[in-house]
Amino acid sequence: MRNFLSLADVTDLDALIQSGLSAKANPFADEQLGHHKTIGLLFFNSSLRTRLSTEKAARNLGLNVMTLNVGSDSWGLEMEDGVLMNGDKAEHVREAAAVMGRYCNMLAIRAFAGLTDRELDYKELVMNQFAKYAGVPIVNLESATRHPLQSLADCITIEEARTKSTIMPARPKVVLTWLPHFKPLPQAVANSFAEWINARAAAGHVEFVVTHPEGYELAPQFVGNARVYHDQDEAFAGADFIYGKNWSSYTQYGQVLTQDPSWAVTMDKMRLTNQGKMMHCLPVRRNLKIADEVLDSPQSLVIEQAANREWSAQAVLKEILSSLR
Amino acid sequence: MRNFLSLADVTDLDALIQSGLSAKANPFADEQLGHHKTIGLLFFNSSLRTRLSTEKAARNLGLNVMTLNVGSDSWGLEMEDGVLMNGDKAEHVREAAAVMGRYCNMLAIRAFAGLTDRELDYKELVMNQFAKYAGVPIVNLESATRHPLQSLADCITIEEARTKSTIMPARPKVVLTWLPHFKPLPQAVANSFAEWINARAAAGHVEFVVTHPEGYELAPQFVGNARVYHDQDEAFAGADFIYGKNWSSYTQYGQVLTQDPSWAVTMDKMRLTNQGKMMHCLPVRRNLKIADEVLDSPQSLVIEQAANREWSAQAVLKEILSSLR
Amino acid sequence: MRNFLSLADVTDLDALIQSGLSAKANPFADEQLGHHKTIGLLFFNSSLRTRLSTEKAARNLGLNVMTLNVGSDSWGLEMEDGVLMNGDKAEHVREAAAVMGRYCNMLAIRAFAGLTDRELDYKELVMNQFAKYAGVPIVNLESATRHPLQSLADCITIEEARTKSTIMPARPKVVLTWLPHFKPLPQAVANSFAEWINARAAAGHVEFVVTHPEGYELAPQFVGNARVYHDQDEAFAGADFIYGKNWSSYTQYGQVLTQDPSWAVTMDKMRLTNQGKMMHCLPVRRNLKIADEVLDSPQSLVIEQAANREWSAQAVLKEILSSLR
Structure with missing residues (x-):
């Protein structure tokens, strides 16, 4: 699996379900797998279960976890290509994604729908731009149209x-x-x-x-x-x-x-x-x-x-x- | 000790004081004790010393630490039972506590007094509801009426x-x-x-x-x-x-x-x-x-x-x- | 090196550049160096690269990392000495720095210029007060007048x-x-x-x-x-x-x-x-x-x-x- 953005990224759903049940039975069986590797958790929106469960799962696997709250910890990100950035977004996703991809071996991202522009929401700009520019696998922690975890x-x-x-x-x-x-x-x-x-x-x-x-x-x-x-x-x-x-x-x-x-x-x-x-x-x-x-x-x-x-x-x-x- | 909500949870105060002094003399003597265990730190209010000292103590003991700032990282929690939740609280403590209790082996919570309703403050709803529903030990990081740490x-x-x-x-x-x-x-x-x-x-x-x-x-x-x-x-x-x-x-x-x-x-x-x-x-x-x-x-x-x-x-x-x- | 506030703290710049290139070639060569040691990251301002890269570097060295966002996680700090603290700052840097210096083996701090009072900005009050009162090394994560990292x-x-x-x-x-x-x-x-x-x-x-x-x-x-x-x-x-x-x-x-x-x-x-x-x-x-x-x-x-x-x-x-x- 490269990215986990939707069901389309899953090749064997039965096996993935069984893998989850195995982890539940034996949480630390794979704790060497994440050794010397880092996951970045990026939140454009609030989270309780997703934040804690993903962080916990990552640590069970021995991963280093770094969390960034976009907006409070840092600043807004421009998602559209080719624009003159003279508004309230201080950084473009091309740089943000590429840089975070250099610090992290994978990125997990939460970004809700805006619910005002259906076409915009359903083209899944945030996930797709990160997948395009990060250079590392992207995990969907709830996007505009899906919540696959x-x-x-x-x-x-x-x-x-x-x-x-x-x-x-x-x-x-x-x-x-x-x-x-x-x-x-x-x-x-x-x-x-x-x-x-x-x-x-x-x-x-x-x-x-x-x-x-x-x-x-x-x-x-x-x-x-x-x-x-x-x-x-x-x-x-x-x-x-x-x-x-x-x-x-x-x-x-x-x-x-x-x-x-x-x-x-x-x-x-x-x-x-x-x-x-x-x-x-x-x-x-x-x-x-x-x-x-x-x-x-x-x-x-x-x-x-x-x-x-x-x-x-x-x-x-x-x-x-x-x-x- | 199951919970640490107040002095009433302490069976031997002399021993607890001596244990603190021992930890000060030899901080890492018990670092195997927390192996493969997680503490959740839950802040309804700001904190500097409590946040840093509790996180540090937990890591000295080898614990995994996960921190959640209620309000900025997540959303408000309803503490009263039996209400119709049509206000500004998106989640009930029954769910929040029970779920966090599944991700964590213990929870430590800070929730100050509101200072408007004495009876409400002095019944210590937040601590008591978490203790009731979390299914894991609760540590008081300063509640409405006490600050036992x-x-x-x-x-x-x-x-x-x-x-x-x-x-x-x-x-x-x-x-x-x-x-x-x-x-x-x-x-x-x-x-x-x-x-x-x-x-x-x-x-x-x-x-x-x-x-x-x-x-x-x-x-x-x-x-x-x-x-x-x-x-x-x-x-x-x-x-x-x-x-x-x-x-x-x-x-x-x-x-x-x-x-x-x-x-x-x-x-x-x-x-x-x-x-x-x-x-x-x-x-x-x-x-x-x-x-x-x-x-x-x-x-x-x-x-x-x-x-x-x-x-x-x-x-x-x-x-x-x-x-x- | 005691503090890293500016170039003046660097004795051999060529060697420091080579040390960076060595770390890039072999990130985990010194991961025992930070064992049982803690760095505190203190942010008065937003950060993306500085936050993530410093946290990552610290973990590469085996350091425990604790992060505090001043303002959201805690409260404002008074930097001037000798004042009557009856305003919006709840804590003085003398206490905050000294206490964090007891929990951490080094502190890294970001505090931007206010851009209204040049003399104030250029005397670098935040960095200098922390360096004076923390009792541990201070790393500049971008101060009013410098960004040496x-x-x-x-x-x-x-x-x-x-x-x-x-x-x-x-x-x-x-x-x-x-x-x-x-x-x-x-x-x-x-x-x-x-x-x-x-x-x-x-x-x-x-x-x-x-x-x-x-x-x-x-x-x-x-x-x-x-x-x-x-x-x-x-x-x-x-x-x-x-x-x-x-x-x-x-x-x-x-x-x-x-x-x-x-x-x-x-x-x-x-x-x-x-x-x-x-x-x-x-x-x-x-x-x-x-x-x-x-x-x-x-x-x-x-x-x-x-x-x-x-x-x-x-x-x-x-x-x-x-x-x-």
Whole structure:
């Protein structure tokens, strides 16, 4: 693996999931792999799980970790080529990426969508410019349109829960449901989850369903062949996994079209499922998106899912490190 | 030791002080103890000594250290249970604590008093919620009402100075004095110092006296059996240690009732003492709270006291690490 | 070497440059040198290259690294002695420096010029107060008037390029040129570069020329014996190295006297040189100061120059560490 920007960079998803589970069972098995190597973590946006889990995974692998908060530690970066830089961006990504690539053996980057210009967000300028100019592998810590380390952790969590369960079918039903929120959030987590679970569905591991109010259709390249329902109850029927997430509209880009509270997940909703497991990438606003009674029930996987972020990061960093040797 | 939230978590204070002095004499004696273990440092508020000394102590013990600045690195945390999270807090402590507890073997947290709602501050919601939900030991890096790592460093500093001195009595007189300041500051350092020095007094190691203007009475559970004077000169008479600190009113909660400059410590005041040593937890506003002539004199212990923060942290982390094995 | 505040702290510049080149060839040769030792990095201002390259160099040497961002992680520091601290500065440098000096074996500090009071800036209060009170070696990570780690990296870069080149004379011509910018920037990089290259010129290694519009004269102690031109084309004639930098006026202190775009470096300008190499300390605003065509040409050394920051830092930290043993 050279870069880890999206599912397209993964050659064997089954093996990557198993690598994550192996890391969880034996975190320090590969701690010589990162010896004398450095990862740079670059944050254009806030982070809790991603920051801590990636740093932890890197150290499990013996990597030196250097973190830079763009904006507070340093200054804004210009991403567009060929411009006269007389605005508020003091440095161009061509220099920033190339220089950080000289100090670090790989760079991991978080840069959210702006949610004002769909075309701009969906061309993934930050990731692509860093990949072009850094000269070292780039890891996506959530970009404008994708969050693949989250999706890998989600696959690990589903695989783990499926294996442990005595009631799930061999091919569990996974439902991605939109949840209400008053703020416009990116589509990245939902996009990425759909992309990865579609791959799992195509390989016969799961059945995949998406449900959201009208107007919240995800981009077609992410929805793929998933069945889409506008009736949440119908989608939940017999589900083994409910994956909740809010996102703003893709078609009316970046807008909040409804905050309909009936889309929040309650225990009544969960009773429609096959004793389904509740998943969410966190942070989750309790009682706005998911009720306390669900999050605090044994059906919730959200903590285990967040814990698995460490192992998804470790699986990816290990594969990149192996390719560097 | 499971948690280190207050003096109540300490079973043998004498041993803990000696452990700090041992660490000072031989900082790397236990550097295998933290191997393959991680401490998370979580700051809701600014920090200099606490941040650096705790990080340093952790590394002396071989721990991996991960630091998170809540607010700048991540986002606000909701501490109250059962609320509809439709405000400015994006994540609940139930998730944040539980997740960080999966990445870290222990968490150390700084969260100051809000100084507007006494009942809220004194129920120590942040520390107690983290202790409840993290699933790993919690270390108090200064909470709403206490600063026990400071108090342990203070005890170490007093023990060290007493041992070195040729003029101090076997049972030195320790005076906690209020100092003037124009901003409302928490009671945490004063509360904690009183709590710990009362324990030292009860064990016959020191005599303890508190002095402050009327209206600055500390909460009764912290003052304990200490003698309280409203006349600073009377309190200083024959003192071996002067411990200066400003705090806002507990009775008229969070208010600045006076800024009377005559409460500042000058060399004239120090001449009332038994060649007393001057202590302050820092930062100290020079000439507002303590005169240059005192801070720059050989009677000042403030730098040694701050240096001892490293050893108080190391003693506590060592004891927690030992209980994890 | 005790401190590294300016060229005056360097006893053998040739040896220091060679030490940097050795570190580049073999980064981990001295990784035992920093064992059980800690460097504190203290930032009063933003940083990208300096932060990452110094941290990386320190880790190459086996040092423990602790970073503090003054202002966001902690609070403002009072630098003047003898004041009544009733303003916005909560701590005095006497305490802050002394305490950090107890936690760290050396401190590295970045503190830019204020650009409002020339006398204040040029007395280098921050560096000098830390050097006075820390009790441990101080490394300048860019101060009000100097940036010596940059200058050492510049010397390394020039030496490296000269050695590799088949067309440069034994004593290459180095031109420091002012570049246009709309914001007032410090003179530190230009001052320091002049100071160091003057030393290289005095030792017969280079010929040194400075060019800038009238009113942008650097302080005489930095210009030294360099020839100064107000005609940029004349200065560029036959040059082997063009070192571009903007600075605000020293004589009309901190002011922007002109933004004349004809001072920007284009390929037409570069054709006046002896296939000259383009250098800049970065960040550089593309097309405002230097044209894309120059920065993206093989004549640009800016990435190699930034990469050499790691080796200049390593050479300096190694020399200080050696003196600590």
